[in-house]
Amino acid sequence: MSLRIYEKPLVITDSGGKDSLVCRELVRRAGIPYEVVHSLTTADAPETVYYVRDTFRSLEEQGVHCKIIKPMYKGKRTSMWSLIPMKKFPPTRLKRYCCQVLKEETVKDRFITTGVRWAESIKRKESRGIYENLTSDVRQKLILNNDNDERRALFESCTLKGKRVCNPVIDWTDRDVWDFIRSEHLKVNPLYERGFYRVGCIGCPMAGKRRWMEFRLYPTYKQAYLHAFDRMLEAMHKGESRVKWKNAQAVFDWWMEGHQIEGQLRLEDMDTWRQANHEIQEEENEQYEEEPKPWQHNL
Numbered sequence: 001m002s003l004r005i006y007e008k009p010l011v012i013t014d015s016g017g018k019d020s021l022v023c024r025e026l027v028r029r030a031g032i033p034y035e036v037v038h039s040l041t042t043a044d045a046p047e048t049v050y051y052v053r054d055t056f057r058s059l060e061e062q063g064v065h066c067k068i069i070k071p072m073y074k075g076k077r078t079s080m081w082s083l084i085p086m087k088k089f090p091p092t093r094l095k096r097y098c099c100q101v102l103k104e105e106t107v108k109d110r111f112i113t114t115g116v117r118w119a120e121s122i123k124r125k126e127s128r129g130i131y132e133n134l135t136s137d138v139r140q141k142l143i144l145n146n147d148n149d150e151r152r153a154l155f156e157s158c159t160l161k162g163k164r165v166c167n168p169v170i171d172w173t174d175r176d177v178w179d180f181i182r183s184e185h186l187k188v189n190p191l192y193e194r195g196f197y198r199v200g201c202i203g204c205p206m207a208g209k210r211r212w213m214e215f216r217l218y219p220t221y222k223q224a225y226l227h228a229f230d231r232m233l234e235a236m237h238k239g240e241s242r243v244k245w246k247n248a249q250a251v252f253d254w255w256m257e258g259h260q261i262e263g264q265l266r267l268e269d270m271d272t273w274r275q276a277n278h279e280i281q282e283e284e285n286e287q288y289e290e291e292p293k294p295w296q297h298n299l
């Protein structure tokens with residue numbers, strides 16, 4: 001479909017995480033032409049950056065075209081650190097503008113493959129499918145939830161370009177993903193061996209309480225966020241918007257949902273982090289109660 005509609009190979013969007021790794025392996029085994037892209041979020045852990053570079057080097061040696069895309073916003077190069085002052089509020093669970101700019105809009109007019117899975121959130125179960133045709137006109141959006149969907153012929157024959165997405169691991173559970181990685185001896189991002197459940201930006205609001213430990217492991221990222229919050233407050237003052245925060249630290253405390261007493265710095269230890277990880281995962285996986293927890297595979 002990618003060759004027919006776009007006259008170009010399928011693009012695998014690779015975040016450096018376990019789900020992208022499985023997608024890469026499935027597409028490689030399918031024997032179809034493909035390319036791999038990674039969108040640099042500028043807030044990824046160094047391990048992810050090196051892992052992606054190594055992977056791409058070895059794929060290039062095998063003749064696979066790979067590209068690391070540097071993010072653009074309003075026609076200019078951007079980063080997490082410049083987006084925050086531009087948007088005038090920090091990224092949150094409900095307003096993940098960073099993902100939209102730094103990850104989702106980087107590949108245009110191509111058929112892409114992602115590692116999205118229903119097991120990651122209940123919302124995804126309702127809004128994502130194995131095949132998706134996303135057009136600017138929401139009424140024409142087409143999402144197929146299974147391979148035998150009777151609308152598949154429509155999806156395949158329609159030559160309207162829009163954004164076409166294939167999610168080959170949409171119905172895989174965490175266990176499926178880890179079993180496949182272990183049994184096929186695939187080289188995974190080393191962050192998982194450090195106890196990370198998911199690989200995203202350091203400080204990603206979706207990581208909730210896990211961010212405390214992330215900032216303990218990567219204190220320079222905390223400084224980078226504080227610096228960005230400083231510049232965000234400056235931009236807010238200039239724009240005369242109502243500023244509710246006194247300084248960058250106050251923004252950080254609010255953003256971390258830490259509810260500390262002003263001036264008090266709370267440090268979480270490893271046990272607390274593991275406990276938080278456990279509780280969050282229990283919540284997220286409540287419909288997959290039978291599954292072993294990911295850190296049981298990793299640690």
Ligand code: SF4
Nearest residue numbers: 096098099200201204
């Ligand atoms: S992974 Fe998290 S922090 Fe990074 S771009 Fe996406 S929402 Fe933003």
